Amino acid sequence: MKGPSGNGPKSDRGACSTSARDAAYVRKGLFLAALTGVIFSLDGPILKQGLVKEPFSIPEFWLLAPLFAAGCHDISAACLSLVLNVAQGKGREVFRTFCSKPGRYCVMGAFMGAPLGMGGYLMGISLAGPAYALPISTLYPAIAAVLARFFLKERISARAMCGLALCVAGAFTVGWSAPQGGVGGQAFYLGLGFAFLAAFGWASEGVCVTAGMDFIEPVVALNVYQIVSSLLYMLVIVPAAFVLLGRTQPGLDAADLLAQALASPGLPFCIAAGLVGCVSYRCWYTAMNMTGVCRAMALNVTYALWGILFSALFTNVTVTRNLVAGAVVIVAGIVLVVMQGKGGTALRQTQEGL
Amino acid sequence: MRVRLPLRLAVGRLLLDGASRTACDVCTALEPEYAGERQINAANIEAQLQALKGVGIVIVCNESDQGVAYGITPDGRQRVLRNL
Numbered sequence: 001m002k003g004p005s006g007n008g009p010k011s012d013r014g015a016c017s018t019s020a021r022d023a024a025y026v027r028k029g030l031f032l033a034a035l036t037g038v039i040f041s042l043d044g045p046i047l048k049q050g051l052v053k054e055p056f057s058i059p060e061f062w063l064l065a066p067l068f069a070a071g072c073h074d075i076s077a078a079c080l081s082l083v084l085n086v087a088q089g090k091g092r093e094v095f096r097t098f099c100s101k102p103g104r105y106c107v108m109g110a111f112m113g114a115p116l117g118m119g120g121y122l123m124g125i126s127l128a129g130p131a132y133a134l135p136i137s138t139l140y141p142a143i144a145a146v147l148a149r150f151f152l153k154e155r156i157s158a159r160a161m162c163g164l165a166l167c168v169a170g171a172f173t174v175g176w177s178a179p180q181g182g183v184g185g186q187a188f189y190l191g192l193g194f195a196f197l198a199a200f201g202w203a204s205e206g207v208c209v210t211a212g213m214d215f216i217e218p219v220v221a222l223n224v225y226q227i228v229s230s231l232l233y234m235l236v237i238v239p240a241a242f243v244l245l246g247r248t249q250p251g252l253d254a255a256d257l258l259a260q261a262l263a264s265p266g267l268p269f270c271i272a273a274g275l276v277g278c279v280s281y282r283c284w285y286t287a288m289n290m291t292g293v294c295r296a297m298a299l300n301v302t303y304a305l306w307g308i309l310f311s312a313l314f315t316n317v318t319v320t321r322n323l324v325a326g327a328v329v330i331v332a333g334i335v336l337v338v339m340q341g342k343g344g345t346a347l348r349q350t351q352e353g354l
Numbered sequence: 355m356r357v358r359l360p361l362r363l364a365v366g367r368l369l370l371d372g373a374s375r376t377a378c379d380v381c382t383a384l385e386p387e388y389a390g391e392r393q394i395n396a397a398n399i400e401a402q403l404q405a406l407k408g409v410g411i412v413i414v415c416n417e418s419d420q421g422v423a424y425g426i427t428p429d430g431r432q433r434v435l436r437n438l
Contacts, residue, residue: 018414018422025404089392092358099357101437214409215363215437217402289405 029290032283033299034334039280041306043273047073050269055260060249064241066122068261069270071233074114076274077281078226084282085223093220094227105212106221109205110228115237116201120194128191136195137202138171138304141297144203148293151207156294163336164298170330171304173322206297210288218285226278298337305330359438361393362402366411366426366434374415374425377403406430 047069050056056065085091097103124133145164148154156164205225213221242254261267287296305327312319359367361384368383369375375383377400388394403424406412411430416423426434 018417021404022407025408092391093360093393096358096360100360100363102360102363214406214411214433215366216360217362217405220360290408 026291029287030295030299030337033287033291033296034302036280036284036287036296036300037302038306039276039283040300040303041310043073043277043280044303044307045311046269046273046276050264050266050273053264053266053269055257055264056266061245061257062126063122064238064245064257067118067233067241068238069266069273070118071230071238072267072270073274073277074226074233075230076271077278078223078230080275080278081219081223081226081282084278085219088219090217090220093217094223097216097220097224100216102212102215103221103224105208106216106224107228109208109212110225110232112201112208113205113225114229114232117198117205118201119237120196120198120201124191124193124195124198126191127187128189128195132188132192133195133198135172136192137198138301139168139196140199140202140206141294141301142168143199144206144297145294147203147207148210152211152293154292154294156292159336160294160298163333164294166329166333166336167298167301168333170326170328170333171301172326173329174304174308174326203297206288206293209285210293213285213289218289219282222281222285226281295337298333302330302334358387361388361398362406363434363437364388365399365402366406366430367438369412369424369426370431370434372426374423376421376423378421379423 051065051069055061056069058065082091082094085094097106121133121137124137141164145154145156145161149156209221209225216224242257245257246252246254284296284300287299290296305323308323309327312323358364364384364387365380368380377396380399380403381394381396384399385394400422403412403422407414407424410427411433412424413427414422415425
């Protein structure tokens, strides 16, 4: 251990090895961010397999079914995360994080991500239709970049910003489909508002947890997020959806419906999606901590591309012009995001860095 | 019962005295408080220090055969104090 007087300037050899280590650190973060896009693209299709099974597929349960499935997804993800953390000797860290100040950011992130993000997304799809809601919800990395710039003072180079814009534009193009029927009306515009709310919810979730991860390990922060999110679904969101359903359909037996849902052949798919989602989120949170919100989210949003590519490879989905154009734009964006400029290893603007 | 700080925050708190430390130094200093925990090892502490460096809380002060020594930045000091 050296006293402050012992802090001499780094030698050239030391500086070189430090910068090489820093570059390797960021490269690992970028790899994890890219990997999260690939893994997360499998999450949605698995969850969808569960949602086409009864009772989730009954039209009257349009709101309750996805919320219930999302709740099961988060609970299984939280359980797997806890098992992995305990196995790695970090079980006590989860409890400590709940009692710490930076842990509050993770809790706040869960409040933003679960009700605003997922809730807004489902309401947006329901009221405005997927043709509008899906592309709008892919705007979350752009919103996150703005929030990260102001709240985290994250360094975002012009090149990374261009790359992010291209990734978002590509994901928008891939997700876009020609709307069916007329548009307009109060409910439609309300749906657009909810889709924007979802994008804001997911963006602010990323920024909140990244703020917390300055002092908390990403896998522990994720576990805290998942536990809070699971509790929100179990105690607030799903019961509220049950109450809403009971009001719109008088005479409905909530207990019987719950028993049907728990015995549904779709439930194992929701749980499996949660396990896949857990792995993907572990990579994503670690990537956000290592490379910053902007770059990690730009690479994460490529799940839109991977999802359709996998569907084209393994199912009968056809490759459209939108998909090809979107893919080209996303790849161009990735190249810009991944290319490292000067100062690519320092994530924040601090007094020392200015 | 006093709840301990999350490890990464505890590393930041340790560096508040202004001295620069290697991962081994940090490991030795925190071992009594986190006795018996598998996360207290030099490789994991080095990873925590690298992560703290990425977000501007610590900087590399010295690099020698003993390892890389990290010290807290003025901005990092404020951020650690805000989170204690």
